[in-house]
Ligand code: ASP
C-alpha cells in the first residue's frame with residue numbers, strides 16, 4: 344500500500360510525522376522534504392529531534408561534570424552544524440541554532456547543580472525546537488512556503504514532567520484558534536514530543552512521544568490520515584532484525600496494532616493509536632528512506648483478519664511474585680496491592696494469580712524521559728510490609744497478536760506445541776481476543792520468536 348494511494352479524499356488534511364532518523368542529517372531532511380512535497384494534502388509536519396540529540400540532552404539533564412558536558416554539547420553542535428553547513432544561506436538559522444545551543448549550555452550548567460524533572464523537559468525540548476528550525480529552512484530553500492510553529496502554544500498538558508498527559512479539550516480549542524488559521528498560508532512545521540502546562544512551563548509526553556503528538560494534532564484538526572515516517576517500511580509480522588524472513592503487513596486493525604505497540608513492536612509509540620481509534624483516523628507507517636516501498640495502513644477494517652497476525656518481543660521485563668498466606672480466602676488483598684502500585688504511579692501489565700500468590704509484570708511502556716527505574720526501594724518496602732516479594736529480572740515477554748484468539752480451537756497446541764525446548768515462566772491468555780503473551784528467559788527470547796514465526800507465519 345502506498346501513501347498516495349490511501350490519500351483518497353481530495354482536500355483533507357494529512358499530518359506527516361518524521362522520526363529522528365528521518366531528520367538525522369541534511370540528506371535525510373531532504374528526503375523527508377521530498378515526501379512532504381509529494382502530497383499537497385500534507386499541511387502539518389511534526390518532527391522528532393535529529394537522531395541522537397535527545398539522548399545527549401537527557402544525559403546533560405542528569406547533571407554532568409564540566410568536561411563531559413562540553414563533549415556532549417560539542418556533539419550536539421556538530422550534528423546540527425553539519426546540516427547548516429550544507430544550506431546555501433546559513434546566517435539566520437545559524438543564529439537561531441546558536442541561541443538554542445546557548446540555552447542548552449545554561450540549562451546543563453543548572454542541571455549540574457540540581458536536577459529536576461521540569462528542568463529535564465525544558466532541556467530536552469531543544470532537540471525538537473532545533474530540528475524544526477532546520478527543516479523549515481530546508482523547505483524555504485526549496486521555495487516552499489513553510490512556517491515554524493511552537494507546538495507548546497497549543498499542546499496543553501498536565502504538569503507530570505517527563506510523561507505529561509495532554510488536555511485534549513484545550514488542545515482542540517487552541518488548535519482551532521491558533522493553528523488552523525495558519526494552514527491557509529502554507530505548511531506548518533512543528534515539534535513532536537513537547538508541550539506546556541498551565542503555567543507555561545515546558546513538558547514532554549515521554550520518550551518516543553512524537554508519534555503521539557502527530558495523532559493528537561490529527562484528531563484536533565480532523566485530519567483524514569496520520570502518516571508516520573520512520574526508517575522501516577511499515578509494520579512487520581515480527582522484528583526483521585530478529586527474523587529476516589518477517590513479512591510486511593499491508594493493512595492491520597487498530598486493535599491489533601495497538602497490542603503490537605504496547606507489547607514491544609517499536610514502530611509506533613503505544614499511545615499513538617488512542618486518538619486515532621477515538622476519531623477513526625487511519626495511520627500510515629512507512630520509511631522516509633524508501634517511500635516507494637510502501638508501508639502499513641492501520642485502520643478500522645481489513646479483509647479477513649487472520650488468526651495469527653504478528654509476534655512482538657519486549658525485553659527487560661520485571662516479574663514480581665507476591666506471596667501471602669493472608670490471601671487464602673481473603674478479600675481485598677489484590678485491592679491493597681494495586682493501591683500501593685497506583686500510589687507509586689505504576690501500572691500493572693501482565694497478571695496471574697493462584698491461591699496464595701500473585702505474579703505481575705510492571706508496565707514500562709511510555710516510561711519517563713530519563714527512563715528511570717520503576718522498581719524503587721520505597722515501593723519494595725511498602726509491598727514487603729504486606730507480603731513476601733520476589734523479584735525476577737532477565738525475562739522477556741513474547742506477545743502473539745491476532746484475532747479471535749480466545750475463541751478459536753487449538754491455539755494452545757499450535758503455540759505451545761513447538762515450545763518444548765523452552766521454559767515458560769508465565770502465560771496470559773483470554774483477557775483480550777487479540778493477544779496471547781508469555782514470559783521466557785531473555786536468553787531464549789529470540790529463539791522463541793524465531794521458532795514461533797517459522798511455525799505460525801512461514
Ligand atoms: N525525540 C524524542 C525521543 O527521542 C521524541 C521522539 O523521537 O518521538 O524520545
Ligand code: MG
Nearest residue numbers: 362363391551
Ligand atoms: Mg524517535
